[in-house]
Amino acid sequence: MADTTVEKADTAGPAAPTAWRGHGTARRSTHTLRLRTSAALVGVTVLAVLLVPPLVQLDQQAVDLAAKLRPPSWAHPFGTDDVGRDLLLRCVYGLRVSLLVGVVAALTATVIGTAVGATAGALGGRVDRVVMRLVDTVASVPHLLLGIFIVAMFRPGVWPVVVSVALTHWLSTARIVRAEVLSLRSRPYIDAAVSGGASRWRVAVRHLLPGVLPQAGLAAVLMIPHAMWHESALSFLGLGLPTHTASLGTLIQGARGSLLAGQWWPTLFPGLFLIIPTLAIAGLAGVWRERINPRRRSELML
Amino acid sequence: MTSLPWGAMARLTARRALLAVPVLLAVTFGAFALAAASPFDPVKAYAGTAALGADRETLDRLRENLGVDRPFTARWWEWLTSAVGGDLGHSSVMRQPVTEVIGERLVWSVLLCAVAFAVAVLLGTVLGVLAARRPGSPLDRAVTSLSYALEAAPVFWIALLAVWLFALELDVLPAGGLTDTGSEHVTAGQLLSHLVLPAGVLAVSQLPWFTLYVRQGVGDALAEDPVRGARARGLSERTVLLGHALRSGLLPVLTLIGSRVPELITGALLVETVFSWPGIAAATVEAATAVDFPLLAALTTLATAAVLAGNLLADLLYGLTDPRVKLSEM
Numbered sequence: 001m002a003d004t005t006v007e008k009a010d011t012a013g014p015a016a017p018t019a020w021r022g023h024g025t026a027r028r029s030t031h032t033l034r035l036r037t038s039a040a041l042v043g044v045t046v047l048a049v050l051l052v053p054p055l056v057q058l059d060q061q062a063v064d065l066a067a068k069l070r071p072p073s074w075a076h077p078f079g080t081d082d083v084g085r086d087l088l089l090r091c092v093y094g095l096r097v098s099l100l101v102g103v104v105a106a107l108t109a110t111v112i113g114t115a116v117g118a119t120a121g122a123l124g125g126r127v128d129r130v131v132m133r134l135v136d137t138v139a140s141v142p143h144l145l146l147g148i149f150i151v152a153m154f155r156p157g158v159w160p161v162v163v164s165v166a167l168t169h170w171l172s173t174a175r176i177v178r179a180e181v182l183s184l185r186s187r188p189y190i191d192a193a194v195s196g197g198a199s200r201w202r203v204a205v206r207h208l209l210p211g212v213l214p215q216a217g218l219a220a221v222l223m224i225p226h227a228m229w230h231e232s233a234l235s236f237l238g239l240g241l242p243t244h245t246a247s248l249g250t251l252i253q254g255a256r257g258s259l260l261a262g263q264w265w266p267t268l269f270p271g272l273f274l275i276i277p278t279l280a281i282a283g284l285a286g287v288w289r290e291r292i293n294p295r296r297r298s299e300l301m302l
Numbered sequence: 303m304t305s306l307p308w309g310a311m312a313r314l315t316a317r318r319a320l321l322a323v324p325v326l327l328a329v330t331f332g333a334f335a336l337a338a339a340s341p342f343d344p345v346k347a348y349a350g351t352a353a354l355g356a357d358r359e360t361l362d363r364l365r366e367n368l369g370v371d372r373p374f375t376a377r378w379w380e381w382l383t384s385a386v387g388g389d390l391g392h393s394s395v396m397r398q399p400v401t402e403v404i405g406e407r408l409v410w411s412v413l414l415c416a417v418a419f420a421v422a423v424l425l426g427t428v429l430g431v432l433a434a435r436r437p438g439s440p441l442d443r444a445v446t447s448l449s450y451a452l453e454a455a456p457v458f459w460i461a462l463l464a465v466w467l468f469a470l471e472l473d474v475l476p477a478g479g480l481t482d483t484g485s486e487h488v489t490a491g492q493l494l495s496h497l498v499l500p501a502g503v504l505a506v507s508q509l510p511w512f513t514l515y516v517r518q519g520v521g522d523a524l525a526e527d528p529v530r531g532a533r534a535r536g537l538s539e540r541t542v543l544l545g546h547a548l549r550s551g552l553l554p555v556l557t558l559i560g561s562r563v564p565e566l567i568t569g570a571l572l573v574e575t576v577f578s579w580p581g582i583a584a585a586t587v588e589a590a591t592a593v594d595f596p597l598l599a600a601l602t603t604l605a606t607a608a609v610l611a612g613n614l615l616a617d618l619l620y621g622l623t624d625p626r627v628k629l630s631e632m
Contacts (some may be wrong), residue, residue: 021404089599137328140609142564144571145586149333149602152590153340229456233572237587252459260477264466271459278454 016172026169031287038283043276049096056089069263074161077120079265081251082258087266091273097247099277102228109227110220112166118212120174121181122204132178135171143168144233151239161240165227173219180212214292222285225278232274246273310629311618318614321446322607329606331378333599338361342593381599391596395588402599403585410480415566417497418504425557426509429515437521446517449510457507460600461576464503475499500577507569508562512555517549526550532551536569556623560569560616563609 056148072079075214078087078145120131138146149163185192185208193207234240241247243254248270381391391401433445452460461540469477476499481492522530524547532546567583582601589597621629 042372058448093554126543137325138526140325140613141329141606142567142609143600144568147588147604148571148590149598150336152598153336153342155341220507232456233568234458236572238591239587247458252462256462259462259466261465262470264463265464267459267466270472271456274456274459275451275454279450282450282454 008048031261034283035287038280041276041280041286044097045095045280048092049099050190050299052089052092053096054277069266071263072265078269079263081266082263087269089122090246091248094246094251094270095273095277096272097208097245098228098231098249099224099239101162101165101231101241101247102224104224105169105227106163107218108162108166109169109223110173110216113170113211113219114177114216116170117174118181118204118209120206121178121185122200123181124185125190128178131174136176138168139171144230147230147234148237148239151234154241156242158241158245161231161234164234165230169226173216173223176219177212178216180215181208184208184211188239218285218288218292220262221281221288225281228278241288306622307629310621314621314629315614317619318610322610324388326606327382327608329601330382330603332604334374334378335382337595337599343378345530367471368388379595385600390600391446393589393594395592395594395597396585400597401534401598404582405606407580407582410579411570411583414497414501414504414574414579416580417501418508418569419562421501421505422508422510422512425505426512427516427548427552427555429509429513431520431543432519433517434524434547434551435515444516445513449513452506453514456571456572457503458576461500461503461508464499465576468499476577492526499578500573503576504569504573506567507573508566511562511565515555516552519554520547521551523547523551542556551604553624557616557620560612560614560619563612567605567608585602 009257065079066084068082068084070076070084076088081087081090087110091199094235116131116135116266120128146168147164150167151160154160154163156168190207191251194227195205227250231240231247232252235247235249236253238253239250243250246254251270255263257266267289316345384391388401390397393403395401414454429445429449431589433442436442440459465477468475476496478496480496482489520543524543528550529546532542537545538550545572570581570583571587573579578584582604584599585597586605588594589601618629621627
């Protein structure tokens with residue numbers, strides 16, 4: 001039954017906003033333009049990180065000291081770093097690591113958040129209050145600081161970073177899912193299921209969870225850039241990934257020395273590789289949000 | 303202006319202070335539990351390379367002296383009781399008591415954050431109002447897209463590029479630190495020139511959020527009845543914009559200012575590290591890389607307290623500026 005509401009929102013999505021806003025076709029064209037640009041950028045990003053490593057048989061770690069710190073040119077579009085490695089290739093590999101960590105961490109955080117939020121919302125009462133108090137407590141520690149704490153206590157590496165990002169990012173999902181479950185609980189179809197003799201578990205899994213999945217999925221997609229940002233910040237501080245699995249943050253950190261000598265390209269391009277997927281994902285998520293909730297004005301959310 | 307409701311404000315503050323106690327207890331307990339679960343061995347860290355050649359007995363004695371053989375709940379309780387007495391332990395990486403580290407460095411962090419925050423609020427308000435005045439205009443589009451791009455950009459990356467541009471290419475501002483190299487005392491002029499870049503970068507990292515919120519708030523307010531009424535009475539555009547739209551549009555922003563403390567701390571962590579600013583945020587990162595638990599635990603607790611204070615400030619502002627909200631009901 002939850003499916004029908006989503007379907008309705010789907011059909012209402014594209015037409016409704018133009019009618020209310022009254023900006024006419026101009027609005028719609030920027031809308032589709034944004035959707036297409038974002039989708040294209042996300043597609044290019046995903047294809048690049050998936051296809052480049054197997055197709056381009058070049059070693060990103062190959063050191064060529066003769067070609068060190070070359071400015072951007074035709075042979076090396078992004079230039080080379082301080083030991084002569086091609087920066088474009090390094091950036092694609094770095095994006096691959098960052099994106100992978102981001103996606104895994106965002107998925108873990110979403111699963112934790114959905115489980116906690118759905119439990120709190122479905123059980124209600126005292127459990128709800130205790131759980132939400134706990135969420136508030138964790139939320140009162142700044143994210144990056146908590147992440148730093150976790151990574152410092154468990155030595156730097158891929159898994160501590162994933163765990164630290166996941167453990168700091170599930171809170172918002174838990175809040176969203178709980179609010180959604182609370183609003184779904186009073187719907188007639190839940191009453192029908194309960195009076196039909198469905199158990200608490202069945203109501204939660206069969207009737208509540210499908211209803212909150214679009215929201216949880218949206219939260220997960222929006223979390224990917226956050227998780228990437230978080231990971232690169234940790235890596236930049238020297239608390240993230242080891243240098244042989246260089247992420248974008250590690251690349252920026254490694255480029256600090258050559259930046260102070262005046263070479264700007266090893267710093268600039270990894271940062272751009274972080275910004276562009278972030279904006280593209282935010283653009284796509286904005287369209288998605290408009291679909292599941294057409295009444296809300298769609299602003300990009302980062 | 304009527305006098306402030308001091309009684310209600312004091313009651314809200316007291317209530318929040320009481321609520322903060324269990325939160326801080328839980329946070330410190332969590333920190334000790336995490337440390338107990340971690341594979342990190344304080345004894346080996348204390349002894350350094352000497353631990354490799356030391357015999358079992360020495361290590362055990364050391365373990366006993368450091369008190370790490372007892373359960374973490376006991377250590378937590380001991381830390382807590384001495385913390386209440388003003389002793390937060392000894393920082394191994396700074397080689398001085400934790401309270402001294404905080405006392406020396408807190409003022410620089412507060413200065414940096416306060417300047418950056420003030421700049422971000424002022425500039426964000428101006429840009430937001432300019433953008434909201436004509437939605438869809440070139441200016442609006444430029445401000446909005448720039449805000450989104452800046453919001454997506456990692457702050458440490460902006461900081462590094464700012465160092466490259468202003469300190470290396472243009473050579474107008476120092477690249478980091480608090481004073482020029484070789485100078486013993488902190489003078490106001492030096493401090494000012496060293497503050498510009500870190501505070502500017504931190505302000506730029508906070509700016510998009512303010513700009514977008516003010517733009518949204520003022521834009522919404524411009525479409526509402528009070529503004530239409532003001533326009534119908536023939537008031538000047540300036541009065542309508544600043545006296546009516548901005549006043550009601552700023553309300554939600556003002557109340558959210560206090561809740562920006564976590565983002566400010568996050569930004570300070572990165573900015574202070576890039577610019578070698580001798581504040582507590584940079585000390586946090588140093589403590590983390592050296593696994594200096596007493597310092598890290600104290601700073602985490604301090605940051606949590608700052609976040610809670612920010613939340614309180616947000617609620618106080620909300621109650622004071624919006625007459626529909628009663629402080630006693632929060």
